[in-house]
Amino acid sequence: MRVHAKRALALVTGLLLPAVVMADWTMNMTPGVTGTSNQIFSLHMTILWICVAIGVVVFGVMFWSIFAHRKSQGYKAANFHENTLVEVLWTAIPFAILVAMAVPATATLIEMYDTTESEVDIKITGYQWRWQYEYINDDFGYFSSLSTPRDQIENRQAKGENYLLEVDKPLVIPVGKKVRFLLTANDVIHSWWVPEFGVKKDAIPGFINETWTRVDEPGIYRGQCTELCGKDHGFMPVVVEAVPEEEYAAWVAEQKEAAEAERQLTQKDWTLDELIERGEKAYASACASCHQPNGAGMPPAFPALKGSPIATGDMAAHIDIVVNGVSGTAMQAFGGQLSEVDLAAVITYERNAWGNNTGEMVTPKEIFDFKNKE
């Protein structure tokens, strides 16, 4: 009994300790790393201090009355109840203060809206619940999803340093260049936010929004989706890696090559085990948030795949659902979101995981043919 208690205690401390050690007491907004975020920060501080000053005066008078004008101390009440001069003054002075606040705010806002002369354009699309980044001038793009393991979220494993703020593939941008973001969304409204850039903009389905940033310091910057977008709203972080220009150019070249290689992979001869291995990863990033890592789903919205007639029955129907989605349900069409290789891998994985031991596999080539003939 006592051994169990000790073990439980050790486990609890083990789980809690990192949280306590890593937590901090940050109280203020970050000044950030861009011109915009610096300006916002100084606006924020200016107005904060103006408010503090007004507060000190007003509450000062109030506390003076509370201490000095008490009935228990025998203070006799005065009987005045109007004074035109004072009333005009305390209407006019706040008005003047507000004008003083509005001037720098207007200047900052005008600058934030100036998206001209950008050097890199990136299209950002919000999906439930991940971001898609497309480098529209270079013809490649990818999805960026949360990479924090489920075990950390469900407290079976100690939480890592960047818990919930880490992704499989961050957005990469060059330092010192004006980067323009074009935002839209596929399903519901999302909002793309990186506090250190001072950039937050809603991604609205069917509409395009734009904003920009210029980062001068290389580094990894983290943010989150800030518009409630459903179940996993808290689990779609934004991670941006700002790299020096040469590194960025090399990275772009590499990505273009990889996109080409991906197309090649379609032609390769895959084995069942290779597909399952790849499928497990693709499943974790694209499917697990709804259908769960153990395939049990969350009925009724997200049905179980484990032992389901779809995942164990007719292959064509299974491919059709994954590729084309099911209209009117939460099941999206993944045909355009995943490569043929990943589609084949996911489907093969689903047909062989969690006791769905059909032993069947589908190759990327077959998916390709399916998409083209259908």
Added chain:
Amino acid sequence: MADQQQGKRSNSRVIAWCMAGVVGMFAFGFALVPLYDVFCDITGINGKTSGRYEAGTGEQVDENRTVTVQFLASNGPGMTWEFRPVVRSVTVHPGEPMTVKFFAANPTGNDMVGQAVPSLSPSEGTLYFHKTECFCFNQQPLEAGESVEMPLVFIVDPELPEHITKLTLSYTLYDQGKPVEVSGPATADTITNNNG
């Protein structure tokens, strides 16, 4: 008693006025929809480009100025078509008509209908972007396996504010289901008009 008669009468009057207010505000809530559309047409604030533009004959081409127009294509949820601009961007002189094409292909085994919904950024430029011909004016049916290149003819207004040098036109393609042979033309028109 006389007082109460008075009270009764004015109660009904208050109720009548209040109910008029309630009905009026309920109607106003709905009126916000067309009002918002009109407001957006006038100001272009939501980036939704307006309907067919009848080109005037004496359109002045501003040779000294160029504007980059960038094209984006996205698919709505569940839309399986391949959809992309044929060229990524073009550079035009304001006032000059320009034709570009978007490619769409229906890889599925079903006949389908798509509707493209336009959005322009920055929204300030919306007023100065005129489409004389656009695939988005109508729904686009595609048979199984069919593909199409869809035209868009536009003119950038010479009045476009100086500080705008780049316009981004984005289309989102939505699945409108199967083609309906005997659908009421009224419905189709309504949808089409909304999408201008």
Added chain:
Amino acid sequence: MSAVADTHNQEHHHGPAKGISRWLLTTNHKDIGSMYLIFSFAMFLLGGSMAMVIRAELFQPGLQIVQPEFFNQMTTMHGLIMVFGAVMPAFVGLANWMLPLMIGAPDMALPRMNNWSFWLLPCAFLILVSTLFMEGGAPNFGWTFYAPLSTTYGPPSTTFFIFAIHIMGVSSIMGAINVIATILNLRAPGMTLMKMPLFVWTWLITAFLLIAVMPVLAGAVTMMLMDINFGTSFFDASGGGDPVLFQHVFWFFGHPEVYIMILPAFGAISHIVPAFSRKPLFGYPSMVYATGAIALLSFLVWAHHMFTVGIPLAGQLFFMYATLLIAVPTGVKVFNWVTTMFRGSLSFEAPMLFAVAFIILFSIGGFSGLMLAIAPADFQYHDTYFVVAHFHYVLVPGAIFGIFASAYFWLPKWTGNMYDETLAKTHFWLSFVGMNLAFFPMHFLGLAGMPRRIPDYALQFADFNMVSSIGAFMFGVTQLLFLFIVVKCARGGEKAPAKPWDGAEGLEWTVPSPAPYHTFTTPPEVK
């Protein structure tokens, strides 16, 4: 209408009916007021327990108690229940009890409608709460129910939610019409508009706001209903609609709505502060004009909730300036209260404690509101815990403390007994500390980058969240003490005189405590 008036006349001749029918069929403003207040407190506890679930989940990083789907249902229902179930009915309850007493009227102008408008509320909330047990769960899209999350992607229970909102809207509108008719038609002879007590004034303006915006909300949810069930595309881009339009319509309702939740409290505080300062209210006319100005401006600022949706520059600037302007009349009110206290003869019974806390904490909420109004800075604050801190600072010390202050102030009039002052002061101090502990750290969380409406968060937010949860539990548990104090007061205690507060002014203090079932059957004369 004559039928209503007849019933009304007959009722002057007997006391309350016995048993359940007294409550079901009553047209007496005091009974209906009590029912509103009791209902509102029940909803306050229900919405509060949902807040406890939220804070328990956020006590530590990681998912411990509830899953994200249920968490979203909790945040949504907490918001809806607190706004429409706790705060608004509490003010209608206060209006029912106090307006006729303050203007020297025998009852509300439309007593039978009064009964209907109350009984619609439990029906609406029964429907709303029942969605928790439906397949797919309760609404999970936040109390602001932005499309398309609430339309195309909403749970099946959304239709019931819409129906519930409609019923609440009808109830609020009927209540508002009643208030307007009462104030305009039933004032005692001699009570001109500019002699009306401020609570009456603020409620009159609130009622006009209700009539102006509740129908717009009804319109918004009707459009949602049509989008969901009848294939229209008001808010759906694929059919030519615009999701941003929803936000415009919603906030056209939503911004005046937040003033609906605060103006009656302004009125009540304007009675309590002079009463315990033993000094007349400073600047009565400017209070009235300021309230009117706030109400008018509230129609011009809605898009400050939408600075990040991509409104063009000119729009951003307009809404920023208009929002900043609201600080002027709000400032006037605060200065007036402080000046009323200045050189008064102050004592600090529970109503005054809550009123003073109201002024200080509401001002803090006002300051953060000013910061949020600065559009560029709002890009950093928007949809973070800074916003959560802001509106809880405005609504908890604003609306809720305002209601507590009013309740303690008028409890002797309602029950005929004095409440237990020691317990009430304990209630105040525990609430005050709990509330600040719960909500002040949220400012820091938001500034440090924590988005709102998330069930789990990064590790750097852990400590302040734990503090905040502890504060919230403290505040939550303390409210049971309030229940105890009120029940104790209703059952007995030191007998209250007609005017238990020596500095209080107004017609309500001229009738005995407890106020008889029928008061002012002959109107008093106001000089």
